[in-house]
Amino acid sequence: MKTTHRWLSIVEGCLLVALGIHLLQASHLLISGTAGLGLVLIQVTNLSFGQLFFLLNLPFYLLAWWTLGPGFTLRTFFAIALLSLLSELMSRFMVLTIHPLLASALGGLLVGFGLILLFRHQASLGGLNILAVYLERRFNWHASITLLIGDLGILILALALLTPSQVLASLLAFMALTSVVKRYHRPPAWAVPKPAGAG
DSSP states (O other): HHHHHHHHHHHHHHHHHHHHHHHHTTTTTOSSSHHHHHHHHHTTTSSSSHHHHHHTTTTTHHHHHHHHHHHHHHHHHHHHHHHHHHHHHHHHHOOOOOOOOHHHHHHHHHHHHEEEEEEETTTOOHHHHHHHHHHHHHHHHHHHHHHHHHHHHHHHHTTTSHHHHHHHHHHHHHHHHHHHHHHHHOOOOSSSSOTTTTT
């Protein structure tokens, strides 16, 4: 039952993230991390977001395997592959017209809640998320801090490729995502320091 719950939650998290990214992509906006980098690079390559997202994450599997273990790595690989597939399906079969500000707010919230589901079930969407989970496990550094730093890097890169209005709207998505993760994500028990004298 526990295993079924975990994998079902990972699938649900990927669905939320895929829908959030699809909303953002429909308005030519960005989000943080490797997904954000993929949304930037589709502006300058012939690859789809799903293809780019899958390829960009390949180097991070070694970090995940060495630092977070094979179980985490396999769940993350599954989540990345599923998100890439869902993104391809949504881009082909779901046509959206949505105001950029609404897409930004909803997209950021959906991606944020999707990430929480993945984090709570020992998985991630690779790239910066792997680093975020690793830093939380190793140094009890809240995942939202790492994601915020990554957001700033993506925004700087976006300034060269997007209009100022697109960058500002994307900033709303970044803020929504970070706010959701910071308020609702709770580090697992092994990441919380024990009080002095506790067994």
